[in-house]
Amino acid sequence: MQKSYIWSLPTRVFHALFVLFILLAFLSADEDRWLNYHAIIGYGVLILLVFRAFWGIIGPKYSLFKDFPMGKQNIKEFLNNVFEDHQKYIGHNPLASYVMIAMLVVAFLTVITGILAFGIQEGKGILSSWNSPFFKEMEIFKGIHEILSTLFIVLIVAHVAGVLSDRLLHKKHETLNSIITGYKVTNENESIKLNIFQKIFAFFMFIIFIGFFAFNIYKPNNILVLSIYKKIDYQTQNEVFVTECASCHTLYPTQSFA
Helix, strand or coil, rough: EEEEEECCCHHHHHHHHHHHHHHHHHHHCCCHHHHHHHHHHHHHHHHHHHHHHHHHHHHHCCCHCCCCCCHHHHHHHHHHHHCCCCCCCCCCHHHHHHHHHHHHHHHHHHHHHHHHHHHHCCCCCCCCCHHCCHHHHHHHHHHHHHHHHHHHHHHHHHHHHHHHHHHHHHHHHHHHHHHHHCCEEEEECCCCCCCCHHHHHHHHHHHHHHHHHHHHHHHHCCCCCCCCCECCCCHHHHHHHHHHCCCCCCCCCCEECC
């Protein structure tokens, strides 16, 4: 057996960033004061998904969607030989292929429903204009977003369980290590090599990803998170109201929106 280079640097960088930003998305989801950051993180995940979609078409072997061993026959063969030392699948195995595709699809739908909920319910972002016409249905999009987020957690658990079981059953293949190093121990020399077009595309997408966050740092109140509501200082704009009424009654918030 020998080590084969099967996961390119762009593939591994995508995986690391995807894990990091999914974690940040979940951590920022429960606090209203972090909602804008949550939205920006979601857009970042969308950029990563766009890269992975194209990478699955023009990328190297083992990252290509057409290389994923799908189908009942492949699943049956894999399960029948799962305990054997020799493994036929160098890249993704059949079960991992289905989980990986499901994760990408669910992640995409989660981001899209998040953008919808952000615009319709919060009146923020690129779909903020939908706040009025879809006001009555605003909870629907948030509910779907939360359901998809829960489903994504289930898929994460399935993915981690698959990696750990492979580590237990086929430790010498170093599948877990290959996510970091790119090298996996195989029976054949199946190493990949990126062509110039793949390198340019990966570099271009990385620049877009970095540029996106640089833009949001430079201009945090941009169209992606901008609210249709304007802050109103009632104390300044309603001086008589504050003096005459609010001296006895708490009739207004300290800051509000209109």
